[in-house]
Amino acid sequence: MKKYLNTPIKEIITNFPQVGNILEAYNIGCVPCTLGSCLLKDIVSIHNLPKDQESELMYRIEKVLYPDRDVKKPIIGNLLQKEAPRELKYSPPIKRLVDEHVLIKQLLTLMPKVIANIDMESDFDRQIILDSLDFIRFYADKFHHAKEEDILFEYTDKNLDIIKTMLADHETARAHVRAVFAALKTQDKKSIIENLNAYCALLAEHIKKEDEILYPWIDRGLTTKQVGELFARFNEAEEKMNMEVIEKCKRFIAELAQKVTKLKGRE
Amino acid sequence: MSKEMSKDMCGCPGAAMQDFRGEQETKEETGKRQSQLRQWPLQLHLISPLAPYYQKADVLLSADCVAFTVGDFHKDFLKGKSLAIACPKLDEGQDIYVEKIKSLIDDAKINTLTVMIMQVPCCGGLVALAKEALKAAKRKIPVKAIVVSLQGDVLSEEWVGD
Numbered sequence A: 001m002k003k004y005l006n007t008p009i010k011e012i013i014t015n016f017p018q019v020g021n022i023l024e025a026y027n028i029g030c031v032p033c034t035l036g037s038c039l040l041k042d043i044v045s046i047h048n049l050p051k052d053q054e055s056e057l058m059y060r061i062e063k064v065l066y067p068d069r070d071v072k073k074p075i076i077g078n079l080l081q082k083e084a085p086r087e088l089k090y091s092p093p094i095k096r097l098v099d100e101h102v103l104i105k106q107l108l109t110l111m112p113k114v115i116a117n118i119d120m121e122s123d124f125d126r127q128i129i130l131d132s133l134d135f136i137r138f139y140a141d142k143f144h145h146a147k148e149e150d151i152l153f154e155y156t157d158k159n160l161d162i163i164k165t166m167l168a169d170h171e172t173a174r175a176h177v178r179a180v181f182a183a184l185k186t187q188d189k190k191s192i193i194e195n196l197n198a199y200c201a202l203l204a205e206h207i208k209k210e211d212e213i214l215y216p217w218i219d220r221g222l223t224t225k226q227v228g229e230l231f232a233r234f235n236e237a238e239e240k241m242n243m244e245v246i247e248k249c250k251r252f253i254a255e256l257a258q259k260v261t262k263l264k265g266r267e
Numbered sequence B: 001m002s003k004e005m006s007k008d009m010c011g012c013p014g015a016a017m018q019d020f021r022g023e024q025e026t027k028e029e030t031g032k033r034q035s036q037l038r039q040w041p042l043q044l045h046l047i048s049p050l051a052p053y054y055q056k057a058d059v060l061l062s063a064d065c066v067a068f069t070v071g072d073f074h075k076d077f078l079k080g081k082s083l084a085i086a087c088p089k090l091d092e093g094q095d096i097y098v099e100k101i102k103s104l105i106d107d108a109k110i111n112t113l114t115v116m117i118m119q120v121p122c123c124g125g126l127v128a129l130a131k132e133a134l135k136a137a138k139r140k141i142p143v144k145a146i147v148v149s150l151q152g153d154v155l156s157e158e159w160v161g162d
């Protein structure tokens, strides 16, 4: 088992697809992960499952990896009496990042409606795409991702696979944005739609991973002193930014739902 | 009477008598523990937010009773922090307390504030004072509230929203 604990998850899932299903049953979404280079042992510890569930998970995985071995079934309390889902309580700086996700998620929810009704000949429609790209560049990337990359991840080991995955997601997101800009120049509607869709799918998954796994894990490791430092460094970073632009981004999201109905009404 | 609460005259649960005798481990402790206190004075009326040990510090604002309740107060809670103590039930001049805490936030630019209180209802007043000061302050900082039981166990530990 030790050998597998130190094996990247993608390799395990490729050889034993059932392990992927087992992980999914515990809401551990490694199957769709872009890199899959996290080690099995890190995945188990990062998800911080209740002790019962963790031993049951490990038992089921071991059964798949060594079908002939007599693996001892852990004694588990009545699974019907499941612990109530633990409410996530973030420290103030981490809470701020989670709140920023809320705004980004609003764009992700509205974007499919924009895409479904887009008319590339219309200036109004093109402007919505341009404003969405501004929101992504200034709010999601410069304002939010920069705080993660330049400040938050400093409190982790940047060589950890989960951090590498997050950074790779940010880069892929940026590539999609560049592709949309290029496609706008050539009026390539298909590419615009493809890249916006890909961006939304990527970010939705990325934000979920951060809210539910990465942030709580980082939070658990922070001392009170570090929480204060992180809070102060986020403030400093924001003071250096053009908050006018950030306010404009917030207004854009507040008005987007309204604009989307106009796109629809035109049909 | 054991652990059960007695009904005292005023009916205030914060002053209800409880007897914990015989509930301590009798094991002899050896060795000498070092004090983690790094300043004087401590009482919130007496301290000055301008004192060097408050500047950019992680500050512990503790209800008076806490230190007598929590066995490892020094090692687990005071270590690495600057301290202020107060009683939200009996102390006079609590508006001055709010000003002092506000000054710790704005002038001493403290990094964090941890408010430690007893589980009795009246002790929650200390967290309320800290919240009021945070609201009035120009700077914002993370504030944490820790509630301990009458026998010194941590009942809850959470960040206070503003």
Ligand SMILES: [Fe+2]
Pocket (backbone or CB within 6 Å): A145, A148, A166, A170, A206, A210
């Ligand atoms: Fe991120």
Ligand SMILES: [Fe+2]
Pocket (backbone or CB within 6 Å): A097, A101, A144, A145, A148, A207, A210
């Ligand atoms: Fe994020």
